[in-house]
Amino acid sequence: MTSKPPVRIGIRAPTNPIEIPKTRREFFKTGATLAGGLTLASGAVLPALAEGGHDHTMAAGGHENESPMILGSAELVQYGSRSPFEKSVRIPHPAGSTASPDTFGKMFHIASPIGEFHGTITPSSLHYVATTRQSYMPEIDPAKHTLTIHGVVDRPLTWTLADLKRFPSVSRLHFLECSGNRHGPQNKNVQESHGMTSCAEWTGVLLSTLIKECGLKTSAKWFVAEGAEEVKGASSMPIAKAMDDVLVAYGMNGEAVRPQNGYPLRIVVPGFEGIFSTKYLRRIKIVDRYYMNYNDYGHLTETPTDAALRYQIGPKSIITRPSGSQTLAGPGFYEITGLAWSGGGAIKSVEVSTDGGASWKRAELKSAPQRMAHVRFSCPWNWDGKATSIMSRCTDEVGQKQPTLEQVAKYWNKPYVKGYTMPGLNNSVMPWTIAQDGRITNGLL
Ligand SMILES: Nc1nc2c(c(=O)[nH]1)N[C@H]1C(S)=C(S)[C@@H](COP(=O)(O)O)O[C@H]1N2
């Protein structure tokens, strides 16, 4: 058809190859010492995790297959996409609600496949989404979009997006978590139980920088962030938070904020319940009293005490692997891994129990914990093949400890019943039950 040779993407041998073992089995045959001091005996079998019955066993047989070549299309060259072999997807939340975007009903919440990620950053295309606008979202032309800060300030000001990008910028890793992220006995896997949280690198201007341009009047006590839609896009927050670490973000994981996450502008309110991080941000009103908005009304339908406590998210951790719906292939070595985060600051430590909470071991944090960001933890584990349950708990830099379900039940003044789903954002310890045949199920059952 064409005289030009097709562009092919292939894998080349490195010019200066280093000695790498061909298979993991070979690696373990060397009796390598693992982090945590665990040494695998020569010829130790490395069992594999299987998801939903599929066999994901590593290629221990070592077939050196010649892979077929794929043609790099113009689309793949211009804007990459993942391998067609990668299947992780977001799902409706809560699980079991209608799957088609056209029939989601009033709520449109989608949960992130957090059991399948590596590291700490959630890919933008798999970030959780929360809105009350069904599958609709405003389509905003960034060239026409402006942000206005007004209210009890010396000078109300309006900026275009281009103006905002001229201010000194900051890039920070922050998690968002929806109050709908409450695990219960009905959840089959970690996506259903903990998928309403994600962590991205957000880039933008500190709100304090913009407010200083306007000049804050001393009567300023609260601020209201307003999005370009009539529901969920407005919340009252203390002015002290605005002057501390709130971000007016146009960047997400190195590119523009995705449409479902607030394109072209949103605020990110680190550590506060997700609802405060207004998407499609167009106005911020500085006010001298608490303003009742759609969001605040939702919070105050419970007691004012409860509502106030829901601003800052408590410390929470969850084992993402091995976790519900997976199957351990047999006794032997596994790396237990998961995520921990807190609205109170950076995570200080994570502990893991592999004996149903009887004893706890300090987990390794895989990167320097950032304030109000997910951090990945891990723990080496040699499963003896006996039925057990595994769980994690964390402590943040201000000393807050992740509570047990019993403690959360006590807080809500509910009699503790195993498996009871707590109201509000439940940050309690979540156990996974491991049966003798390796099947993993919800430990709250
Ligand atoms: N404008 C607007 N902002 C919004 C919402 C919304 O529906 N509209 N949902 C809120 C809720 S409930 C949450 S949990 C977070 C979710 O952010 P995300 O969809 O980017 O994950 O955005 C908040 N900001």
Ligand SMILES: [Mo]
């Ligand atoms: Mo939310």
